[in-house]
Amino acid sequence: MSTVKSYLDEKSYNLNDDKELLRAMADVKVNMDANQNEIAEAIGITARTLRNKITKDRAYYNSCIEEFSSTDVQEQTELSEDEMSTFVTNMIRLGTNPKSAKDMQLFIEFFEISKQDVKSILEVKKSSFRRWYKDASLDYMDRREIATVLESMSDVMYMGNKETQGATQNFVDMDIEDDLTKLQLMYSGLLFMSLFNQVEHPALPYLGQVLRLEQIKQGKYKELNKKNIKELAQFKSPKTVWSETSKLLFQKDMGWTDEQLEDFLNAPSKQAKVELPDKEQVKIDKEKHADKFNVFLTAQEEIENMIKGDK
Structure with missing residues (x-):
């Protein structure tokens, strides 16, 4: 039986x-x-x-x-707060890294996720600028420098993670008369226009430095999350490498001489020339706050910087 x-x-x-x-x-x-x-x-x-x-x-x-x-x-015996927290954490891991369809179904049923919930998330991902930026291939931008500045502004920019929850409301509450806010808005506007025109404005790195210096001067400097910086900067497109065969075929199609081909391959990217005010002073201030200003994403970078300092 x-x-x-x-x-x-x-x-x-x-x-x-x-x-x-x-x-x-x-x-x-x-x-x-x-x-x-x-x-x-x-x-x-x-x-x-x-x-x-x-x-x-x-x-x-x-x-x-x-x-x-x-x-x-x-x-059942009542679970402690730690036990309940562990259970929920395991459920989230089960759903975000399922080993079978049954795991995914269990996750969906536990959190009562509907088809509409999934559709809403997909719509947000399609319409979210931050999602587009993370996935876009922007070989004309210095992704690392931009990511560093954006992370320094994460108190007013929601990055889609727990650490920046509340940033949206902080953004709404920004005082546009404040000097730091003005710099943040100037940087964001110049970044947007650079993305829109598909060319990085040459003043963008300088403006990012001025913004971060103002954060330090106002006592609003915070430790930067290197993981977030890496995530924002990791989609940098590799430089195109021309094989000898590709060079010959391209040269033949264009009817160029060897000299014309070399001039084309080694031509600098086009950028507008802009005179930047107080550039030397920004450089002096940047060196003065080097301990807070420099962001090393790897131990090797930090060691190399220490070696430079000893010379």
Whole structure:
């Protein structure tokens, strides 16, 4: 005699009554973790017949499932805060890195995620500028320098992570008469126009330095999250490498001499010339606050900087 059948015999369900049968099925599903084939075999019907009975009165069957599930939870020992936190963390890991479709289904049911929720997230990802920026290939921009400045502004820029929750409201509350706010808005505007025109304005790095110096002067400097900087800067496109065959084919198509080809391959990128005010003073101030201003993403960079300082 199977364990499921023994359990049902002990409960004395009247399996000839459809309501009692559905209740019995819900009971063993919740409390015995039995699948439909095991239940059908224990009751003495086919799995197909079992599914048909559930379909005819699914509302009642679901209510029985909820009843047994809630009873099961109430009978358990109350979890401590740490245990509950660990459980939720494990559930999130299960859903974000599932090993099977069952793991994903369990995650969806636990957090009651609907199709509309998924659609909403997809719409946000499509319309979010920060998502576009992270995924875009911007070989004409200094991604690392920009990422460093944006991370320094993360108190007013929501990056889509826990660390920057509340940044959106901080942005709304910004005082546009404040000098630091003016610099942040100037930098953001110049960055946007650079992206729109697909050429980095030559004053952008300088303006980023002025902004970060103002943060230090106002006592609003904060430790930068290097992980966030790497994430924002990691999509830099590699420089195109021309093979000898590609060079010859291109030269033939264009009808160029060797000298013309070399001039083309070594030509500098086009950028407008802009006179920057107080550039030397910015350089002096930057050196003065080097301990806060320099951001080393790797230990090797930090060691190399120390070696330079010793020379």
